[in-house]
Amino acid sequence: MLTMDEFIKTCREKGLNVTYQRMVIYKSLMQSKNHPTAEEIYHMVRKEYPSISLATVYKTLETFAELKLINKVTHLHDMARYDADTRPHHHMICIYCKAVYDVHDERLNRLPLPDVDYDGFQITGYSIQFEGVCPACSQKFQRKASS
Ligand SMILES: [Zn+2]
Ligand SMILES: [Zn+2]
Known part of the structure; x- marks a missing residue:
């Protein structure tokens, strides 16, 4: 995660104007540990910047993601x-x-890449997605099963 100063510096290096609006959006995402949707970020940002629109938040996040300032997590999600x-x-x-x-586990960052030539496809990275049941959901199901 970039600090606010690093964020500003990286934006400038990538030719993106650092506006108050962009700073507020980045800060809201930075403070949120639960991989929020654009809409969730919009609700946070609105507290500091009431005139902002959801479309602007969405567009800004997409720009950040394109410039690799942030990541997009889309597996299993429709949004x-x-x-x-x-x-x-x-x-x-x-x-x-x-x-x-x-999931931060150094061992997972050292997996061998597939030794196959997919017509010159160049692998630039990977990320692993584990699927399962979170503590809150497994509790909910246990309660249902026992009642
Ligand atoms: Zn993450
Ligand atoms: Zn769950």
């Missing part, structure tokens, strides 16, 4: 989720509520 943590890491996703948890 894009965003992640300010751009270090190599992996995710655990609850198959019921779709909650996303970060």
Whole structure:
């Protein structure tokens, strides 16, 4: 994750104007650990910037993702989720509520890449998605089963 200063510096290097609006959007994503959707970020940003629109938040997040300032987590989700943590890491996703948890495990960053030539396809990275049931959902199901 970039600090606010690094964020500003990286934006400038990539030729993106650093506006107050963009800073507020990045800050909201940075402070949120649960891989929020554009709409969730919009609700956070609106507290500081009431005149902002959902379309602007969405467009800004997409720009950030294109410039690799943030990551997009889309597996299993019909709506894009965003992640300010751009270090190599992996995710655990609850198959019921779709909650996303970060997985930081050095061993997973050292997997051998497939030794196959897919017509010159160049692999630039990978991320692993573990699927399962989160603690909240497994509790819910246990309660249902016992009542
Ligand atoms: Zn869950
Ligand atoms: Zn993540």
